[in-house]
Amino acid sequence: MISNQGSNPVRTASSLTEHEITVLLVDDQAIIGEAVRRMLADENDIAFHFCSDPTRAITMAADLSPTVILQDLVMPEIDGLTLVKFYRANAKTKDIPLIVLSTKEEPKIKAEAFALGANDYLVKLPDKIELIARIRYHSKGYINLLQRNEAYQALVESQRKLADELTQAAAYVKSLLPSPMNDEIKADWRFIPSTSLGGDSFGYHWLDEDHFAMYLLDVCGHGVGSALLSISVMNVLRSQSLPKTDFKKPAEVLNALNENFQMEKHNNLFFTLWYGVYNKLKRQIVYGTGGHPPAILITGKTPEAAKIIKLKAKGLMVGGMPEATFEDAQTELGEFGKLYIFSDGAFEVFTPDKMMLKFDEFVEQLVKPSEPGISNIDRILKFVRDLQGSDDLEDDFSMIEVNF
Numbered sequence: 001m002i003s004n005q006g007s008n009p010v011r012t013a014s015s016l017t018e019h020e021i022t023v024l025l026v027d028d029q030a031i032i033g034e035a036v037r038r039m040l041a042d043e044n045d046i047a048f049h050f051c052s053d054p055t056r057a058i059t060m061a062a063d064l065s066p067t068v069i070l071q072d073l074v075m076p077e078i079d080g081l082t083l084v085k086f087y088r089a090n091a092k093t094k095d096i097p098l099i100v101l102s103t104k105e106e107p108k109i110k111a112e113a114f115a116l117g118a119n120d121y122l123v124k125l126p127d128k129i130e131l132i133a134r135i136r137y138h139s140k141g142y143i144n145l146l147q148r149n150e151a152y153q154a155l156v157e158s159q160r161k162l163a164d165e166l167t168q169a170a171a172y173v174k175s176l177l178p179s180p181m182n183d184e185i186k187a188d189w190r191f192i193p194s195t196s197l198g199g200d201s202f203g204y205h206w207l208d209e210d211h212f213a214m215y216l217l218d219v220c221g222h223g224v225g226s227a228l229l230s231i232s233v234m235n236v237l238r239s240q241s242l243p244k245t246d247f248k249k250p251a252e253v254l255n256a257l258n259e260n261f262q263m264e265k266h267n268n269l270f271f272t273l274w275y276g277v278y279n280k281l282k283r284q285i286v287y288g289t290g291g292h293p294p295a296i297l298i299t300g301k302t303p304e305a306a307k308i309i310k311l312k313a314k315g316l317m318v319g320g321m322p323e324a325t326f327e328d329a330q331t332e333l334g335e336f337g338k339l340y341i342f343s344d345g346a347f348e349v350f351t352p353d354k355m356m357l358k359f360d361e362f363v364e365q366l367v368k369p370s371e372p373g374i375s376n377i378d379r380i381l382k383f384v385r386d387l388q389g390s391d392d393l394e395d396d397f398s399m400i401e402v403n404f
Contacts, residue, residue: 021139026057027072062092067139088117097138166197186403198396199226201234212278219271250288254326270319291317299337337404345395
């Protein structure tokens with residue numbers, strides 16, 4: 001082997017490998033090897049390697065990873081065109097540019113060489129300037145291919161890591177959600193994160209022995225930033241840490257949140273919120289909404305006689321405008337009462353033919369009775385997945401069911 005310099009790739013300041021131009025000449029004549037070495041001797045950025053034994057050519061090429069192979073056609077023991085086939089069949093050499101060297105210009109052999117995968121054809125010995133130009137041209141294209149593949153693999157790895165982080169973030173959000181309840185109030189929920197982490201969170205808890213708070217919020221956008229803001233707001237609500245705020249009064253809670261979570265101070269993120277308080281002595285729900293879809297209350301003397309009430313009060317999204325104001329609304333519960341609070345990801349779904357489910361159609365599904373052994377939330381979740389034709393949702397599916 002004759003070598004001008006080493007051929008290991010080096011790292012640059014960028015994230016991509018800076019590959020050196022590396023030439024492997026396969027020819028049984030040492031005089032040809034020396035002639036090519038001399039042609040390239042003054043090219044300090046080109047590493048030259050010579051293989052005089054054609055039976056070692058595939059192994060050397062796989063070990064060296066040259067950016068171009070100069071392959072003689074007429075050699076003892078093995079034909080040069082056969083080697084071309086072997087290069088293309090080997091995973092480590094299949095994309096390396098091949099310049100075939102022949103003693104004469106023969107269209108038939110040239111056509112066969114190209115058909116087998118050669119990239120170029122030269123009659124040896126070529127002119128020095130032409131040889132160097134072709135080596136540089138083919139090496140540049142191959143190095144671009146290597147760097148493009150490297151960048152693609154880096155992107156795939158980055159996406160995998162991001163997906164892992166989003167999965168962990170979704171698991172963390174889920175760990176903060178309340179446990180189901182089966183006491184004088186029965187409460188259950190489902191939280192199904194979308195393929196891209198969203199900003200849903202929710203909770204419920206007793207404020208005192210007579211007042212039960214329920215809330216669900218949805219931060220705009222997707223990703224870790226939206227999830228972090230969602231968690232921050234949820235922690236404020238469950239710890240009741242807004243100063244001078246009566247958490248039994250939804251409008252006060254919404255106004256205080258709007259004041260403390262203005263989007264200019266939170267990476268231009270705002271959120272919608274449904275917040276309600278159940279008074280068990282009066283059997284009454286006082287609620288407020290900040291740009292959020294209405295909760296659906298099914299109430300009456302009996303389940304059969306129950307009516308559907310959409311619980312929505314005046315109020316824009318929270319954090320959007322400092323001067324925004326919010327108002328309370330209230331409703332009475334009959335002897336039977338069931339409440340559904342949900343994010344827009346529960347009903348803003350598209351069918352495979354790009355038709356969106358209408359809100360009233362969603363409500364119709366919501367109030368249908370479930371089959372024995374299947375909760376109503378699970379039935380709705382299955383309906384949504386079946387409607388869009390996939391178990392993977394484009395937005396977070398969040399829903400609370402409360403039975404009073």
